[in-house]
Amino acid sequence: MTRVLIIGGGGMVGQKLLAKLLTDGLPGHAALDITLFDVGFPPTCPEGPARITGTLTDPATITQLAGLRPDLIYHLAAIVSGEAETDFDKGWSVNMMAMWHLLEAVRAQHVASDGAYVPRVVFTSSIAVFGAPFPPQIDDEFLSSPQTSYGAQKAISELMLQDFSRKGFLDGISLRLPTICVRPGKPNLAASSFFSGIIREPLNGQEAILPVSDTVRHWHASPRAAAGFLTHAATLDTSRLEGRRALSLPGFSCTVAEQIEALRRVAGQDAVDRIKYIPDDAIMKIVAGWPRDFDPARAIGLGFHAEDTFDQIVETYIAEDLSNTSG
Amino acid sequence: MTRVLIIGGGGMVGQKLLAKLLTDGLPGHAALDITLFDVGFPPTCPEGPARITGTLTDPATITQLAGLRPDLIYHLAAIVSGEAETDFDKGWSVNMMAMWHLLEAVRAQHVASDGAYVPRVVFTSSIAVFGAPFPPQIDDEFLSSPQTSYGAQKAISELMLQDFSRKGFLDGISLRLPTICVRPGKPNLAASSFFSGIIREPLNGQEAILPVSDTVRHWHASPRAAAGFLTHAATLDTSRLEGRRALSLPGFSCTVAEQIEALRRVAGQDAVDRIKYIPDDAIMKIVAGWPRDFDPARAIGLGFHAEDTFDQIVETYIAEDLSNTSG
Numbered sequence: 001m002t003r004v005l006i007i008g009g010g011g012m013v014g015q016k017l018l019a020k021l022l023t024d025g026l027p028g029h030a031a032l033d034i035t036l037f038d039v040g041f042p043p044t045c046p047e048g049p050a051r052i053t054g055t056l057t058d059p060a061t062i063t064q065l066a067g068l069r070p071d072l073i074y075h076l077a078a079i080v081s082g083e084a085e086t087d088f089d090k091g092w093s094v095n096m097m098a099m100w101h102l103l104e105a106v107r108a109q110h111v112a113s114d115g116a117y118v119p120r121v122v123f124t125s126s127i128a129v130f131g132a133p134f135p136p137q138i139d140d141e142f143l144s145s146p147q148t149s150y151g152a153q154k155a156i157s158e159l160m161l162q163d164f165s166r167k168g169f170l171d172g173i174s175l176r177l178p179t180i181c182v183r184p185g186k187p188n189l190a191a192s193s194f195f196s197g198i199i200r201e202p203l204n205g206q207e208a209i210l211p212v213s214d215t216v217r218h219w220h221a222s223p224r225a226a227a228g229f230l231t232h233a234a235t236l237d238t239s240r241l242e243g244r245r246a247l248s249l250p251g252f253s254c255t256v257a258e259q260i261e262a263l264r265r266v267a268g269q270d271a272v273d274r275i276k277y278i279p280d281d282a283i284m285k286i287v288a289g290w291p292r293d294f295d296p297a298r299a300i301g302l303g304f305h306a307e308d309t310f311d312q313i314v315e316t317y318i319a320e321d322l323s324n325t326s327g
Numbered sequence: 328m329t330r331v332l333i334i335g336g337g338g339m340v341g342q343k344l345l346a347k348l349l350t351d352g353l354p355g356h357a358a359l360d361i362t363l364f365d366v367g368f369p370p371t372c373p374e375g376p377a378r379i380t381g382t383l384t385d386p387a388t389i390t391q392l393a394g395l396r397p398d399l400i401y402h403l404a405a406i407v408s409g410e411a412e413t414d415f416d417k418g419w420s421v422n423m424m425a426m427w428h429l430l431e432a433v434r435a436q437h438v439a440s441d442g443a444y445v446p447r448v449v450f451t452s453s454i455a456v457f458g459a460p461f462p463p464q465i466d467d468e469f470l471s472s473p474q475t476s477y478g479a480q481k482a483i484s485e486l487m488l489q490d491f492s493r494k495g496f497l498d499g500i501s502l503r504l505p506t507i508c509v510r511p512g513k514p515n516l517a518a519s520s521f522f523s524g525i526i527r528e529p530l531n532g533q534e535a536i537l538p539v540s541d542t543v544r545h546w547h548a549s550p551r552a553a554a555g556f557l558t559h560a561a562t563l564d565t566s567r568l569e570g571r572r573a574l575s576l577p578g579f580s581c582t583v584a585e586q587i588e589a590l591r592r593v594a595g596q597d598a599v600d601r602i603k604y605i606p607d608d609a610i611m612k613i614v615a616g617w618p619r620d621f622d623p624a625r626a627i628g629l630g631f632h633a634e635d636t637f638d639q640i641v642e643t644y645i646a647e648d649l650s651n652t653s654g
Contacts, residue, residue, distance in 0.1 A: 088494065131570065131571075132570075133569075135468075141462075141469060141470050142468060142470060143468050143469060143470045143471065144470065144471065144486075145489070145570070145571045145573075146486070146489075146490070147493065147570055149490050149494070152486045152487070152489065152490040155486050156483045156486050156487070159471075159473070159479045159482050159483050159486075160479070160483070162472070162473075162479065163473070163476050163479040166474065167415065167476070242460075243458065243459075243472070243474055244458075244472045246472075
């Protein structure tokens with residue numbers, strides 16, 4: 001029995017991961033004993049997995065979680081980019097200090113086990129670790145020089161995870177997720193929320209606001225691709241990372257105009273007509289400092305994969321989430 | 328009167344910086360009111376500047392230092408690479424957490440001053456933020472993927488300093504010093520200590536141990552160059568950094584064999600004969616993960632400069648420090 005802890009298991013990506021683990025399991029692991037941790041859980045959360053409710057800003061809670069000695073720890077919890085930018089204390093507390101406390105708590109279990117306990121830790125980082133100016137495509141050797149607090153906190157967490165892994169206390173990997181699109185459900189406080197909103201709201205018969213120019217280019221993958229990244233990372237031979245434990249993942253690069261064209265092809269002009277352009281300086285400023293395109297050769301070589309077109313991303317949303325969305 | 332705080336002011340680089348500030352002052356600053364902070368001070372420390380003795384692992388001490396509201400804060404204090412590798416807790420506590428507490432304490436003063444207090448903070452980072460495999464020369468866009476705890480702690484401090492600067496709480500710059508060579512005085516716990524030792528000990532009539540192959544290539548600058556970097560950073564227009572506040576600095580790249588040839592040219596064969604090759608696996612392993620050569624175009628464009636030959640580095644030691652070294 002493999003013990004799995006999903007920190008942030010109540011969130012959108014956590015729920016997608018959970019559904020995939022319950023359906024497909026993990027290669028080489030006969031059975032999974034899954035525990036979810038989050039501030040709360042959606043009504044649609046499947047029964048079965050244990051649930052622990054709490055906040056990551058409490059080190060005692062983190063100590064308790066590490067005390068479960070999970071074989072596999074997913075750390076998906078974060079204060080999203082927009083909120084981390086407006087609430088400086090909260091962003092650093094949850095996105096950086098909680099990571100530190102988690103790593104220290106796992107290390108304490110490692111030491112208490114005389115070195116026998118070395119869990120796999122899969123951490124969701126972000127392409128926000130990169131900051132402008134960018135090359136046309138960001139390759140695997142481009143520097144992390146973030147221009148948001150969220151990006152800085154993610155880049156720091158990557159560095160901590162890499163060093164604790166190098167020392168053998170745990171076996172970590174940081175996945176720099178593309179912007180996940182189309183997110184089901186409601187808009188969130190992430191500055192990237194509109195990338196999903198301009199597809200999701202029209203498909204649900206609602207008006208969507210586009211706060212940036214349609215020439216903005218960005219890097220996307222579906223929630224289904226994200227769940228695939230996370231399960232692939234659980235069983236990857238980490239010696240193949242050769243000490244560089246942060247990976248930029250595959251995605252699809254397109255402009256907002258190309259997103260809208262995909263929506264038109266899949267759902268028609270009526271859907272497109274529901275998008276209203278209302279510029280927002282604050283969001284434009286954040287997004288201007290974000291990456292647009294990648295050459296994620298390492299991750300592709302390690303077997304990670306995502307969608308090849310934005311049409312596929314729209315179709316994945318329709319297949320998996322459209323019927324579940326409350327109107 | 329410009330208030331200057333030098334954290335780590337009792338160390339070698341701190342003392343070199345102090346001497347330069349006392350001799351040359353700072354351009355555009357009529358007079359300097361200097362305070363030194365460190366765990367202790369050498370007997371040769373000049374009289375005049377105020378001294379505060381303490382440890383950076385005490386947040387109350389850091390709060391007290393920030394309460395002085397220095398216009399210019401140098402943060403030079405660190406647990407060196409070798410010790411940070413063997414004492415994991417101490418390295419993270421001093422090299423990472425103390426940086427966090429310092430930035431938070433400065434931010435508290437910024438807030439208490441209604442935003443009027445925005446000090447320049449000059450932080451000594453290190454080329455240890457880079458990890459192998461390397462390109463032939465490391466340019467200004469190469470990633471930080473350190474392979475030592477020391478390097479991870481420095482890279483994290485850079486990211487914190489950049490984000491606190493971006494938010495306007497302070498005005499920071501991180502200087503990735505080359506390995507400082509020739510360090511006066513005694514060997515220290517840095518894994519890089521031998522790069523100085525193989526020059527310094529022979530010049531003082533003593534035997535030196537070379538723990539790595541003489542084909543090892545590395546990146547050097549003198550203590551005099553380091554003091555010059557630090558004073559230049561104090562008055563640099565940081566808007567020229569365009570948001571990327573960590574700089575790889577100029578230096579001179581050469582192999583250990585070329586260092587030894589320079590010693591032979593400057594001091595003769597007798598000096599060279601005092602070097603004994605005694606391989607040390609632990610040091611070789613750390614040094615193998617260190618950079619060898621740089622293309623520091625940004626820093627050169629911003630007016631930083633260092634030596635052009637290793638002979639100059641040897642001669643600088645002889646001119647500035649040889650007579651002061653106890654035998």
